[in-house]
Amino acid sequence: MSHASARPRPRPSLRAALLLACFAALAVSLAVSPARSEDQAYAEKAEALVAPYVEAGLFSGVILVAEDGKPIFRRAYGPANREWDIPNTPQTHFRIGSLTKAFTAAAVLTLAEAGRLGLDDPLRRWVPSVPPAWEGVSLRHLLQHRSGIINFTALPNYFDQIARTDHTPAQIVALTAGEPLLFAPGTRFEYSNTNYVLLGMAIEAASGQSYEPYLRDKILAPLGLKETGYDDLTVILPRRAAGYRRGRSQWRNAAPMAASAAYAAGALYSTVDDLLAWDNALTGPRLLSEASRAAMFDDGGTGYALGWFVSRAFGKSSGKPGHKPGDRQSGHRVWGHAGSIPGFLSINDLYPDDRLTVIVLSNTETAPAQKIARDLAALHLGHYEAPEEIVLEDVILDRYPGTYRLGPRAFLTVAREGRGLTARATGEAALPFVPESDRTFVSRVADMRLTFETEPDGRPSGVILRRDGRDRTGPRVTEAEARAILAEPQQEHREVAIDRSGLAALAGRYALAPGVEIAVTVEQGHLFAQATRQPRNELFPEGERAFFLRAVDAQITFTTDETGRIAGLILHQNGYDTEAPRLPEGAPPVGLRVGSPPGPKGSN
Numbered sequence: 001m002s003h004a005s006a007r008p009r010p011r012p013s014l015r016a017a018l019l020l021a022c023f024a025a026l027a028v029s030l031a032v033s034p035a036r037s038e039d040q041a042y043a044e045k046a047e048a049l050v051a052p053y054v055e056a057g058l059f060s061g062v063i064l065v066a067e068d069g070k071p072i073f074r075r076a077y078g079p080a081n082r083e084w085d086i087p088n089t090p091q092t093h094f095r096i097g098s099l100t101k102a103f104t105a106a107a108v109l110t111l112a113e114a115g116r117l118g119l120d121d122p123l124r125r126w127v128p129s130v131p132p133a134w135e136g137v138s139l140r141h142l143l144q145h146r147s148g149i150i151n152f153t154a155l156p157n158y159f160d161q162i163a164r165t166d167h168t169p170a171q172i173v174a175l176t177a178g179e180p181l182l183f184a185p186g187t188r189f190e191y192s193n194t195n196y197v198l199l200g201m202a203i204e205a206a207s208g209q210s211y212e213p214y215l216r217d218k219i220l221a222p223l224g225l226k227e228t229g230y231d232d233l234t235v236i237l238p239r240r241a242a243g244y245r246r247g248r249s250q251w252r253n254a255a256p257m258a259a260s261a262a263y264a265a266g267a268l269y270s271t272v273d274d275l276l277a278w279d280n281a282l283t284g285p286r287l288l289s290e291a292s293r294a295a296m297f298d299d300g301g302t303g304y305a306l307g308w309f310v311s312r313a314f315g316k317s318s319g320k321p322g323h324k325p326g327d328r329q330s331g332h333r334v335w336g337h338a339g340s341i342p343g344f345l346s347i348n349d350l351y352p353d354d355r356l357t358v359i360v361l362s363n364t365e366t367a368p369a370q371k372i373a374r375d376l377a378a379l380h381l382g383h384y385e386a387p388e389e390i391v392l393e394d395v396i397l398d399r400y401p402g403t404y405r406l407g408p409r410a411f412l413t414v415a416r417e418g419r420g421l422t423a424r425a426t427g428e429a430a431l432p433f434v435p436e437s438d439r440t441f442v443s444r445v446a447d448m449r450l451t452f453e454t455e456p457d458g459r460p461s462g463v464i465l466r467r468d469g470r471d472r473t474g475p476r477v478t479e480a481e482a483r484a485i486l487a488e489p490q491q492e493h494r495e496v497a498i499d500r501s502g503l504a505a506l507a508g509r510y511a512l513a514p515g516v517e518i519a520v521t522v523e524q525g526h527l528f529a530q531a532t533r534q535p536r537n538e539l540f541p542e543g544e545r546a547f548f549l550r551a552v553d554a555q556i557t558f559t560t561d562e563t564g565r566i567a568g569l570i571l572h573q574n575g576y577d578t579e580a581p582r583l584p585e586g587a588p589p590v591g592l593r594v595g596s597p598p599g600p601k602g603s604n
Helices: 014-055 097-113 139-143 169-174 193-207 211-223 272-282 290-296 369-381 479-487 500-506
Strands: 061-067 070-077 079-081 244-247 250-253 268-270 309-313 332-341 344-351 356-362 402-407 410-417 420-425 431-435 440-442 448-454 460-467 470-477 508-513 516-523 526-531 536-541 546-548 554-560 566-573 576-581
Touching: 014 061, 014 070, 014 369, 061 272, 061 369, 097 139, 097 193, 097 211, 097 268, 097 272, 097 290, 097 332, 097 344, 139 193, 169 193, 193 211, 211 272, 268 272, 272 344, 272 356, 309 369, 332 369, 344 369, 356 369, 402 460, 402 479, 402 576, 410 460, 410 470, 420 448, 431 448, 500 516, 500 526, 508 566, 516 566
Parallel strands: none
Antiparallel strands: 061 070, 061 356, 244 250, 309 332, 332 344, 344 356, 402 410, 402 470, 410 420, 420 431, 431 440, 440 448, 448 460, 460 470, 508 516, 508 576, 516 526, 526 536, 536 546, 546 554, 554 566, 566 576
């Protein structure tokens, strides 16, 4: 080294140093600020999208949206424990219900990769105690809900009795072992939690381990999922969220549910961060081979793969005959599942082509988790259209408050609030509505719209409530009229003798609402009705076409066409009369949505 090169360099002046620092900061800013600003802009919009649900008291829980496996929106809302007013945090543990099914499916695939079992193995090879009638059921049928085995969580006494106490997997299966298959295995889809209980038993038989330790040793621990596990309410679990429901306009503790009553169909707990790590692992080589990952998300055109619903979202019509928005040829691919158990709702949606993940975990049964998840995805993908805000004069807003009759014993109470309205259906909480026009108001927190019928002078004479794809129309009544109607004693229902040979004519499927149908069946001279993913209940006659349920306060009246053929039914429940037309023989299911259906009793 020469003497000249060893001389110390002159120190820059303070002004020069500041200029250099500014240029350096600017260079860094130019390098990273576009991505940061985009993420920040999305986070601000997402926060505004979620805020109305929180303000309305519908949502408490944690939400995470990630792009390329990294969070761009991660927020906690509301209380984890209402008795102690302890808030939710991103580290809060939630019961995730049917999101468990993806873990169970992955466990089966790991055993298949190890040569311990085959997806097309007969169920009876691994669970020989099942009825002979189930001989044609394979593990793949179970994974894809194509077995025909009845759903044990749809039994009438499941949530009131069965779910509250511990059961062995064999005891759970025994609950449905005497029931006939709903269809020949492999011929159609019917969501059944019994399928995944049987898969848990197959995992134990093939691995030589119980379900919980196998899952922990082969999946959770290798992936570092330390905040995910098999729920046990007798164990102290830090940061465990309590589950809640609404009843009589008050918050109440959700009905208790033993983890063993859900088992491999829905017994896990987790956090949003662990679920994101789980999603990242499934889309990469850390857990499964490329062939197994392809199998996990291959639905074969049925809409359900191995532990995941497979669909498309935000599709647009191509203009071709029969091509509707949301068709499989249109929109963004999405792999998703929902979980629903007492007190908790969860959604885990992956958009593989967009490298987008949306996770919603809630500890309230009121949370519109699926709508929140879908709207957050739409916001990121450029498909979200927020209701256009307009301002109405006070004289217009002041017209509409009052009471409207939507059913024999169901009313809608409308009140003025700020620059909009609130509306409360009988037995439910009030929800906010903002104006779309001078006569139409929309809810930002539920799939609901109000359209007021008016006289020429503007006075409202009635309302049309659009809710979950169905319109209910009702006239305006006085508060005194509503009180008088509700004060009338309800009709007592008594079973009468009828000619049971005519019951066969009532059997069939009836479209109650988008995505919901009622299946009416006859067994040994008795009539049964079962709504989509709800318990099956016997119908007791109080007339030749009129029946009532004893398990719940509901009645069904069958209607006929001009030829006397059964054309539909009317469900009388919660003060409403809901018509359900009869579906043609062999018609496909009325709807198959990504994830489990909403509702605390939908699925585990």
